[in-house]
Amino acid sequence: MPTRYAVETKSTGAPAGPSIVNKFTEGHTESLDRPILTASDFFTTLTHSCKMGRFAASIAVVFLIYLVSGGAEVRASDPELTSDFAVPAGSDAASVNASFFTSTMFRNATADPSLAPFGTPRRADLTNFPALDGLGISATIFVFLPGTVNPPHVHPRASEVVFVVDGNLDIGFVDTTNTLRTQSLKQGDLFVIPRGLVHFQINRGAVTATAFNTFSSSNAGISSLPTALFGSSEPISDDILEKSFGVSASTIKTLKDAQA
Numbered sequence: 001m002p003t004r005y006a007v008e009t010k011s012t013g014a015p016a017g018p019s020i021v022n023k024f025t026e027g028h029t030e031s032l033d034r035p036i037l038t039a040s041d042f043f044t045t046l047t048h049s050c051k052m053g054r055f056a057a058s059i060a061v062v063f064l065i066y067l068v069s070g071g072a073e074v075r076a077s078d079p080e081l082t083s084d085f086a087v088p089a090g091s092d093a094a095s096v097n098a099s100f101f102t103s104t105m106f107r108n109a110t111a112d113p114s115l116a117p118f119g120t121p122r123r124a125d126l127t128n129f130p131a132l133d134g135l136g137i138s139a140t141i142f143v144f145l146p147g148t149v150n151p152p153h154v155h156p157r158a159s160e161v162v163f164v165v166d167g168n169l170d171i172g173f174v175d176t177t178n179t180l181r182t183q184s185l186k187q188g189d190l191f192v193i194p195r196g197l198v199h200f201q202i203n204r205g206a207v208t209a210t211a212f213n214t215f216s217s218s219n220a221g222i223s224s225l226p227t228a229l230f231g232s233s234e235p236i237s238d239d240i241l242e243k244s245f246g247v248s249a250s251t252i253k254t255l256k257d258a259q260a
Helices: 039-051 055-068 225-230 238-245 249-259
Strands: 018-025 028-035 120-124 138-144 149-154 160-166 169-174 180-185 190-193 198-202 209-215
Touching: 138 149, 138 198, 149 225, 160 169, 169 190, 225 249, 238 249
Parallel strands: none
Antiparallel strands: 018 028, 120 138, 138 209, 149 198, 160 190, 160 209, 169 180, 169 198
16 A cells, blocks of 8 residues: 555645654554644645745645655655465466575585685575565675675665674774774674665685575675776776875776786
8 A cells, every 4th residue: 555644734824844754654643843834834824835836846845845745755765565375477476486586506615715805796686586586685605714805885776784694703883974993803793884875895714604694675785996997898097086086197007907
């Protein structure tokens, strides 16, 4: 059932302030702290804009109020399904058996020494596991030989939960205030990484570490900072990178050569 938001009706001309909006969903009601849109505020704003002859402005104001009041939810995550699961093209639900919902790609996951100094990932997402379509979940198993790293990167469409299966792992992220938060994880520990923030992992231990990571999207996406900045398909101009990082042309060349 689509989410609906209550609109408070009042006769006074007092401006709307912080209040409690009831968010109605099928089977339950929960309260959210959110500025409330009153009927009088809505029609006063609309009437005033129209009287000024600014039709386009009035439409913009109405749309803005509609969004702020919660009349529409802008989603940055996976869309919700209207069925139990997404049926593959050319099939019907009755013909889909348990094999469709099964993946064996994490069996016998081991580290690939040729990838050092980086860890070895195996990803189960929408690109290789179509049963995840529309479910808003995916997973990765990451095996780290001693001294290997998962370099600074972001997942633009998902938050992440990291579970250390074996060994020890140092992990961290930088938030939008440029605050670094790091932790040394042991076997059995969990660590949460909010969506879109730069983060990394490294195995500083003497034995192999394994992490099982889950994501809040079936296609979380990944952008590795070293590759994005110094190894993009259409290279970023050297002068931009030199000025941005405050380093010499030779340093930028070294960084780009490392990504070639």
